[in-house]
Amino acid sequence: MNFVKEHRVKPGEKLKLKSLDTKTKGPFEDKEAAKQHTAKMVRQIQDLQYKMFVEDKQSLLVVLQAPDAAGKDGLIRKVLGQMNPQGCRTYPFKVPSKKELGHDFLWRIHKCTPEKGMVSIFNRSHYEDVLVVRVEDIVPKSVWSKRFEVINHFEQGLALAGTTILKIYLHISPEEQLERFKKRYDNPEKHWKLNPGDYTARSKWDAYREAYQEAFERCSTDAAPWFVIPADHKWYRDASVASIVAQTLSEMNPQMPKPDVDLAEIKALYEAELAKQQT
Amino acid sequence: MNFVKEHRVKPGEKLKLKSLDTKTKGPFEDKEAAKQHTAKMVRQIQDLQYKMFVEDKQSLLVVLQAPDAAGKDGLIRKVLGQMNPQGCRTYPFKVPSKKELGHDFLWRIHKCTPEKGMVSIFNRSHYEDVLVVRVEDIVPKSVWSKRFEVINHFEQGLALAGTTILKIYLHISPEEQLERFKKRYDNPEKHWKLNPGDYTARSKWDAYREAYQEAFERCSTDAAPWFVIPADHKWYRDASVASIVAQTLSEMNPQMPKPDVDLAEIKALYEAELAKQQT
Numbered sequence: 001m002n003f004v005k006e007h008r009v010k011p012g013e014k015l016k017l018k019s020l021d022t023k024t025k026g027p028f029e030d031k032e033a034a035k036q037h038t039a040k041m042v043r044q045i046q047d048l049q050y051k052m053f054v055e056d057k058q059s060l061l062v063v064l065q066a067p068d069a070a071g072k073d074g075l076i077r078k079v080l081g082q083m084n085p086q087g088c089r090t091y092p093f094k095v096p097s098k099k100e101l102g103h104d105f106l107w108r109i110h111k112c113t114p115e116k117g118m119v120s121i122f123n124r125s126h127y128e129d130v131l132v133v134r135v136e137d138i139v140p141k142s143v144w145s146k147r148f149e150v151i152n153h154f155e156q157g158l159a160l161a162g163t164t165i166l167k168i169y170l171h172i173s174p175e176e177q178l179e180r181f182k183k184r185y186d187n188p189e190k191h192w193k194l195n196p197g198d199y200t201a202r203s204k205w206d207a208y209r210e211a212y213q214e215a216f217e218r219c220s221t222d223a224a225p226w227f228v229i230p231a232d233h234k235w236y237r238d239a240s241v242a243s244i245v246a247q248t249l250s251e252m253n254p255q256m257p258k259p260d261v262d263l264a265e266i267k268a269l270y271e272a273e274l275a276k277q278q279t
Numbered sequence: 280m281n282f283v284k285e286h287r288v289k290p291g292e293k294l295k296l297k298s299l300d301t302k303t304k305g306p307f308e309d310k311e312a313a314k315q316h317t318a319k320m321v322r323q324i325q326d327l328q329y330k331m332f333v334e335d336k337q338s339l340l341v342v343l344q345a346p347d348a349a350g351k352d353g354l355i356r357k358v359l360g361q362m363n364p365q366g367c368r369t370y371p372f373k374v375p376s377k378k379e380l381g382h383d384f385l386w387r388i389h390k391c392t393p394e395k396g397m398v399s400i401f402n403r404s405h406y407e408d409v410l411v412v413r414v415e416d417i418v419p420k421s422v423w424s425k426r427f428e429v430i431n432h433f434e435q436g437l438a439l440a441g442t443t444i445l446k447i448y449l450h451i452s453p454e455e456q457l458e459r460f461k462k463r464y465d466n467p468e469k470h471w472k473l474n475p476g477d478y479t480a481r482s483k484w485d486a487y488r489e490a491y492q493e494a495f496e497r498c499s500t501d502a503a504p505w506f507v508i509p510a511d512h513k514w515y516r517d518a519s520v521a522s523i524v525a526q527t528l529s530e531m532n533p534q535m536p537k538p539d540v541d542l543a544e545i546k547a548l549y550e551a552e553l554a555k556q557q558t
Contacts, residue, residue: 081364
């Protein structure tokens with residue numbers, strides 16, 4: 001199955017998020033089969049990411065957005081964070097600081113885009129500035145509605161400079177979210193995650209869905225596509241995202257650089273050292 | 280075995296790096312036993328680091344220094360990089376840029392120290408400014424010789440603000456280094472790592488050893504100890520560093536925060552949502 005094709009929002013496509021499945025099992029017979037597939041994809045990702053790191057010519061940006069409890073943290077831990085930490089950084093974007101608010105909304109984002117050879121993972125992102133900001137009425141429509149175009153130009157600029165961009169939305173049903181809230185409540189180890197605000201956001205489910213929908217429709221571009229990932233099953237979420245990242249890295253086709261040294265010179269240096277050591 | 284006690288450079292201690300073993304097997308019968316120990320320690324590290332991340336009150340800085348081919352990259356991949364990527368960042372410090380050289384030597388370092396809840400791993404560090412800079416005569420002695428005190432004050436300042444500091448030196452023998460250079464040469468996949476400069480640095484082994492020695496003697500403090508890790512056996516290197524990091528995190532004793540929400544309120548919110556869903 002081609003997970004990229006399956007879940008990619010086509011540029012210009014009209015989206016009905018409400019009617020997109022959250023529960024698919026895709027081609028997997030069961031959880032175990034999906035986990036095996038994920039493990040295989042993670043090994044491919046590790047191999048390709050290492051090549052990209054050494055090649056030092058292009059970079060990858062993975063943007064994650066999702067309702068609360070949809071599984072961003074689990075996905076990072078089990079899939080994306082399995083990359084070599086020397087070539088991969090995760091950036092959380094929380095409520096902006098006073099200093100950050102003193103700048104345009106892309107200022108804090110731009111500082112975290114990946115340099116050549118590197119992967120950046122954004123846990124939330126500049127999309128909050130057309131999502132939460134819109135639903136909670138933090139900035140007026142006259143401001144946020146102009147940001148879609150600003151975002152597209154920004155992302156095209158990154159792409160032109162050699163950054164491949166994947167934007168992943170974890171799509172869960174409100175029923176599954178409530179189930180997960182319950183699990184947090186039932187497990188004292190997870191009590192620190194409890195927050196009445198989760199229920200406030202939940203009460204605005206339709207408004208958020210509308211905001212997501214417009215963001216995906218207007219900002220899924222060839223340079224920076226959005227993917228809507230059915231995420232009620234954690235194992236499908238992991239398997240499909242791992243596949244999309246692996247396929248993307250594979251298409252980036254990173255190449256180990258040819259040595260730019262004289263091999264004969266290195267050999268001579270080695271042999272001289274060996275001789276010195278043996279005397 | 281208490282690896283912290285075993286390998287810690289005591290403040291004020293005179294060091295003879297040359298006579299420190301590089302090949303110890305410690306308490307391990309063989310490679311397999313060491314690997315099992317490392318796996319156990321890594322699980323402890325993951326658990327404690329997650330607690331520290333959630334606790335959000337203290338931080339950890341791990342500084343790595345070593346001769347070429349001593350295994351910093353392998354150690355990061357197999358041990359340190361196994362931490363949750365949301366709470367851990369690796370920073371390489373290469374030859375400083377023109378802009379960085381326009382500042383004092385700690386400027387670029389300070390930007391990468393860990394905030395509360397986080398771990399920073401430094402692949403090379405501010406110690407290069409009393410090591411390579413000294414041996415290669417890049418700045419005069421009158422400058423670098425004053426830096427030991429500057430470093431100690433800097434590190435004490437970090438410690439006062441809640442950062443625990445571990446400084447790890449991977450101690451390999453010149454024979455083992457040469458063996459690893461050969462392996463790089465023999466494996467075309469590793470040719471990109473070949474560099475005649477490695478042999479130049481190698482020819483200054485004694486000068487580097489003297490520089491390391493003075494740095495460890497003058498900058499191993501209670502607030503920021505140096506550890507000299509026998510690193511000829513990769514599995515001993517991994518097992519001992521994993522133990523030191525696990526013990527350190529355990530002594531930092533991170534605690535999951537108590538929920539600051541009203542559990543009854545959350546329960547009522549949940550039940551109201553559930554009722555709504557069932558109608």
